[in-house]
Amino acid sequence: MDEPAGDDLGLLVRGVLDYAIFMLDPTGRVVSWNAGAERIKGYRAEEIIGQHFSVFYPPEEIAARKPERELETALIDGRLEDEGWRLRKDGTRFWANVVITALFDDAGNHRGFGKVTRDMTERRTAEQALRESEERFRLLVQDVVDYGIFMLDPGGRIVSWNAGAQRIKGYRAEEIIGQHFSVFYPPEEIAARKPERELETALIDGRLEDEGWRLRKDGTRFWANVVITALFDDAGNHRGFGKVTRDMTERRTAERALVQRSRLVGHLVDAQEVERRRIAWDVHDDSIQSMVAVGMRLQLLADRLPEEHREGLYTLDESVRAAVGRLRTLVSRLRPPDLDRHGLVIALAGHLEEVLPGWGLEYTLRHDLTAEPTSEAAVTGYRICQEALTNVHKHARAARVEVSLSTVDRGTLFRVTDDGVGTAVTGTDPGRDHFGLIEMRERAESAHGWWSMSSRPGEGTSVEFWLPSAPDEQR
Ligand SMILES: Nc1ncnc2c1ncn2[C@@H]1O[C@H](COP(=O)(O)OP(=O)(O)OP(=O)(O)O)[C@@H](O)[C@H]1O
Ligand SMILES: [Mg+2]
Structure with missing residues (x-):
């Protein structure tokens, strides 16, 4: 039963392409070679078997006796894992993950080493690109001054802090990291459990946006626009919250001033219109009516007076009429x-x-x-x-x-x-x-x-x- 299994295993090892799997004798010479080793390192079996495995190491590692030290460590500890640059046959380098295992027979004699090598170049490049982009992103976030951008752990304690947060809230990173984010809330909001409720809502809905008063380190208040986002890792575990805060105080003040100003102007314009109408009515109902009555009296009076005084009264009546006419124009200007x-x-x-x-x-x-x-x-x-x-x-x-x-x-x-x-x-x-x-x-x-x-x-x-x-x- 053992033999076919052994053959199967041999087939498997020989055929694997993703890993270079080969054996070294106790001195480090290559004694077996598989398809993966040929693919990764570029040597065919007949080219490499019998050579010392240090050919895979760059000169500086050989100078530092790294191949020998790896075997020594594997022999002592049974196993050694390492990552580093290795050479292909054509002299190009690849980033290798290497596991060396010391092999002993049933009698306990040291028979050599098993070596499994994986080409991690692509993964390393990808990881490095990711790290670099994360680093660039981190620097960006770090230096943004218009927004306070920081992270909270799941319990609401601050774990990161950027330049904008320092500018807006007045705390330096070393003063605030580790504190609970409720220090930014005014006492009445804390009493109303607002900080906790905001995290709860962000956790349920994924995100929460809010505007309200927040406190600076010196106790002054600013009007903040806040977005809290719940953060999860790839495995779906809740890792905390991202918080982006913007100081909207100036904008709010400007907006309110604008609203108040246009309300005031609207009020003035309305008041002017109301006042004009009132004056128009007063002039129409009172002054004009009285003057018309005066005019009629003058007429009556004129009819009863002797000829020589009549002319004077007619002239008076004329000026009263003219005044009434001017008042009518005034009224219609005031309120058509x-x-x-x-x-x-x-x-x-x-x-x-x-x-x-x-x-x-x-x-x-x-x-x-x-x-x-x-x-x-x-x-x-x-x-x-x-x-x-x-x-x-x-x-x-x-x-x-x-x-x-x-x-x-x-x-x-x-x-x-x-x-x-x-x-x-x-x-x-x-x-x-x-x-x-x-x-x-x-x-x-x-x-x-x-x-x-x-x-x-x-x-x-x-x-x-x-x-x-x-x-x-x-x-
Ligand atoms: N129809 C128009 N043709 C040419 N210029 C005009 C005309 N309407 C306005 N303007 C210009 O715009 C300016 C501002 O007009 P605006 O009505 O605000 O002030 P104004 O008529 O000079 O004074 P007031 O405060 O008494 O109305 C005028 O001084 C004039 O130069
Ligand atoms: Mg004008």
């Missing part, structure tokens, strides 16, 4: 009554007819509105058109202006285009003391629409803006 009564297009047409001929401007008003803008959008649109037209009058030296309104995207698109001299000023960068453009843009934006002005010197100017019909839906 057509806007409430007849809608935007008629109010605008009225305004164009009233002012443009006096400015020597020809005009057209086009509209294809399929939906009437809301009354807020109508007031806003009317006011922006007013300012755009005033600018045409003040700055454009134009002959014609075209105003157009159309229903677009559940809102109204307005365009005021002149054929004047144009300008290099843009809506985003108006001059210091000019508020017309800013006010137009703010009005449109606080109504949740947009505004833009396009112009080239010499080519006329076009102001375009869009206002949604239902502001809240657009948010």
